[in-house]
Each structure stands twice: as structure tokens, then as C-alpha cells.
Amino acid sequence: MSVVDSSFVISLLAHAVQAGTPLLLATVGEIYAERSGVLNLGLEGIMIMGALSGFLVLFRTGDLTLAILAAALVGALLSLIHAFLSITLKANQIVSGLAISIFGLGVSGFLGKPLVGQIVTRLPPAPIPLLQDIPVLGLVLFQGDILIYSSIILSVVLWFVLFRTKLGLNIRSVGENPSMADSLGVNVDLTRYVCVLIGGVLGGLGGAYLSIAYTPLWIEGMTAGRGWIAIALTIFAMWNPLRAILGAYLFGGVIALQFRLQAIGIGTETPQLLLMLPYVVTMGVLTIMSFAQLKKRLGVPAALGTPYVRGE
């Protein structure tokens, strides 16, 4: 009995890390965009286009590196549209982001139609020698693939840049008080462009992880709201990349749990109630965070969502 339990838990945790990786990449990217003051609600569209382009390139060329690059490039391009609309044209960021999400879901469904039912060779696991032999942790964390490791390293690096370097200070000041940053000689628009692009690249990569590693298939709408969950995770993470690791794996755990429960025969008849779990948990987490937020401001960038016009 205890053997079954521990293997259940370990497989659950390993699955949680896999399911959490797309969320982690997208969340850390969105943290950068939002820290600079730009809310990017186009993340769902960016992720699904990343998923499509990654899968498409892998299917056509069989080259994983190219697939990953393509997803990053497509994510960057889409986020560039959002950056142009919201930074240069100072358009409504909510509507612009929504438009990009609708557009991305549309284009991916349109271009992906011939890919439905095709299979690719997934991103192979790359166990790390020695570390993979650590009990439990080795199985959960160090038998993953290159994108899992990179996403963790990237989160740490991006945390360091954001909170321990001059560049990070500039980014945060642009998101907190753009006119002050401007007067101190920081290029507000350029900083925001770069941060939104980082968000787009990571969102595209997160999407690609879904279609080339997590489930190496193309399914229309396969992101299933993960872009939106990632935006919720930025709040949960209090706009901190390190906390994002925790949050992403926690949500990965919720996604993993519903599949593991089904695997042992719970909710196989009508899985819909279990499938609601990530969305219900997201709402719960948002509510709890807001309770905390009311007492104390927890890192929300003050200028989030507002375009910067010089002289206002």
C-alpha cells in the first residue's frame, strides 16, 4: 500500500513539473511585461501560436532547435503588435490584448487544421547524471528535459536581473513611476518594448513546450486557458520570478492531479468536474491574494496598464 502511495506521489510531482513548465515560462515573461507597466492579455494567443509554430516546424523539419526558435520568434512578433498598439499608439491595453488572443486562437486553428492527428517525436528527456539518483527529487526534477532545466535557470536569472541589477531597477521604476524614470534618463518606451518582447518570447516557448514535449500533438485550442492562468499566476507570484516557480508547479500539480485521479479511476465517467479544478483553484487563489492585497500592497506595479505620455 505504502509503495503504491509513494509512487503515486512521485509520478504526480514529476507530472506537476512538466505541466507547470509552460505556465512557468509564460508567467515569468508576463512578470517582465507587467513590471514595466504593460498588461499583456494576449498571452493566451501568444502561447497557442507558439504551440502551433513549434509543432509545425518540428513536424516539417524534425529539428527541435528550429522548432523552439520558431516558437520564440512567433511569440516575439505577436507581442510586438501588442507593444506597438499599447506603447507607441497608447491604445487600450485590455482590448489590444484580447484582440491578440482572439487572433492567435483563430490563426492557429486555421493554419493548424492540416496538422490535426499528426505526431512528432517529442523533446527527449535529458536526465542529469548523479543528480537524477537523488531519491524522490531526482525522479521529480532531474529526469526532465532541457526546457524544464532552462525554465528554472531562466527564472532565477531573470529574478536576479530584476531585483539585483541596475537594468532591473530601471524596469521596475518604469512600471512604478514612468515620469520619474523618464526624468532620470531611462528610456521608458524602449524599456517597455524590451520587456513585452521578453514576455512574448517566453510565452511562445511556453506554448511550444505543450506541443513538442508535454503532449506532442497539435490540438486546436490546446492551451485551454493556460495563458489566462499564467496571468493569474503573476498576481499569485507577486510579480516575482522566484515565487513564479512555486506557483507554476503548484498549478502544474493541480493539472497533474486531475489526470492522476482519472488514472486511478476517479471521475472517469464524467471527467468534467475534475477538469474544472484548475479554473476553480485560479479563482480561489485570486480571491485569497486580493484579501491579502487589501491589507498590504504586494508588488503590483503602480503604472500597470496605463500608457505613458510625456508631460502628463
Place this chain on the structure above:
Amino acid sequence: MIGLVSTIPLFLIAGVDPVAAFQQIFSVFTTISGITESVTRSIPLLLTAVGLCLPFKMGFWNIGAEGQLFMGAVAATLMVLIFPESPAIVIIPLMILFAFLGGGIWGVIPAYLKARLQVNEVLTTLMMNFIAILWVDFLVYGPWRDPQGYGFPLTPMFPPAARLPIIPGTSIHSGLLMAIASAILVYFLLSFTRWGYEIKVAGESQIAAKYAGMSPLLLTLLTMFLSGGFSGLAGMALVSGIVLRLRHGISPGYGYTAIIIAWLARLNPIGALVVGLLFGGLLVSGDALQIGLGLAFSTVLVFQGLILLFVVGADVLTQYRIKIKSG
């Protein structure tokens, strides 16, 4: 227009002759059957878009119309399942009432969370869409499944009394009248009542609204109850006017399309009727492209996303219009 032109490369990529594609689209707008079908398809869009004008005017980003629509459909179907034998004069008003309640309550939850706890409404309304859609799936795969339905995920067909009557002389169901009435009602509310005035003030500045002695909680709750209610009506119009039962996937994203419609109509409910009819035609064109040329239905989403992107961009340009003063 730019939106239309910029889809040409997409048709080329998909290996479809753009001329043939546009012919399919134009035939929808120029034939009687095409127009009738466009109007029918637009009814849920009209109701939803009209309802969305309210919260958007006050700066409450209700992205949850899709879920509110599904919950309205559930509530309407519940009435049919409880009172299968009742005459139309009883069951239709009951379905309308409960659909409005169902959608309205689904809309009030994020409104409460926002007004009380400042919970981001974009995310909560979106999450509730996913939950509502899964809830409908649960019902039609589980407890509400038609025992004679050969295992398909759908409820039994509604009895004739529970179907929306056809407008005499046409083949369009009377949901259209509900949509027109709703638009007039919302227009009246926004233009001629104190409450509509409060919505506009709150949209301009939350702080001003507070100083003017308004209760933001009550205002948000009421606005979202109505908005959700109209989306709920759209769900009722779908199950009772077109699908005639509840089944998996009754809406291909009407709630999201309605956001674009409301925005294009500049949050004017009467304008939403006009724009909504055009979008009904766009959806029918999507069907035509799908059947005639084998394109994915999501082509329509591409159109919609592009149109919205251009409108967002163009909005800004019109704000900074150069003014030439005489004298």
C-alpha cells in the same frame, strides 16, 4: 476593410483562391437565404453585445459573456426538464425569466469579487467561462443525457411548446424581437435614467463616483446582473430558438465575438444591433467557407481578431485627429 484585405495572405497560405473565398462571403450578404440565416445567427450575438455595453461603459471588463450565456441556457433547459408538459404561454416566460436569472447570477459573482475585494474581473470572468462550459458538458454527458440519444452528449429535444415561435412571414425566430427590445431598454437606461448616468460617471472616474455619493458595490452588482442576464437570454434564444435542446458546444464563442461587437459599436446598444447583424453574416460566411472550401471555422476568429486590432489602433488615430480651426 483593411481587415478583409489582410486575410488574403491567409487564404493563399491555406491554398485557397481568395476570389472564390470572397465570392462565398458576398453570397451570404446578397441572397435572401443568406440574409435570413445571418439574422438568425446574429440573435445571440445581439443580446450578448447589448448586455456588454453596460459593464464596459463603467469600465468593468466582463469577458465572461460566454459563460453567462451557457448558464442561461442551462437555466432555460432546467425549466423544460421540470415542466415538460406545460403550454407555451407558461413555459416560454419561465425560460426567459430563469435564463436571465441564471446568466445574471453568474455575472454577479465576479462583480461582487471585484467590488468588494478588487479581484481582477478579466481573469475571474474568463475562469468562469471555462467552468460554465464544463458544467454544461457535465450535464449533457451525465445526468441530463437523453437515454434515447444513442449516447450522444445532448438532452432530449424540447417539446414544441418550449420552442421560440417564428416571426410570421419569415423563418426567423422571435428571439430577434427580444434582442431589439433589449437594445431599446439598455439605450433608455443609459441615456435617460440616473442609473445610466452613474454608470457613465463610474466609467470616467471611480473616485468621482465615490465623491458623488454612489455605492460602487450596488452599481457594479446591478450592472453585471443585467449584463449577465442578457447573455443568459442569448443562451435561452440559442437552445429554444435554434438548437432546440441543450448539447455540448452550443456556442462557438458568441460571448467573445460580442465583446468585439460592443467595442465596434462604441458601446452604443442600438449600434450593437447593426454591427451584430454584420457579424452574424460573418459567422455564416465562416460556415460557407468551411463547407464550400474546407477551411477551418477559426478563419472567422482571424477576421474578428484582425478587425479588433485595427479598430484599437484606429481608435487612437481618431483621438489625435488634426483640427483645422477657421479664423
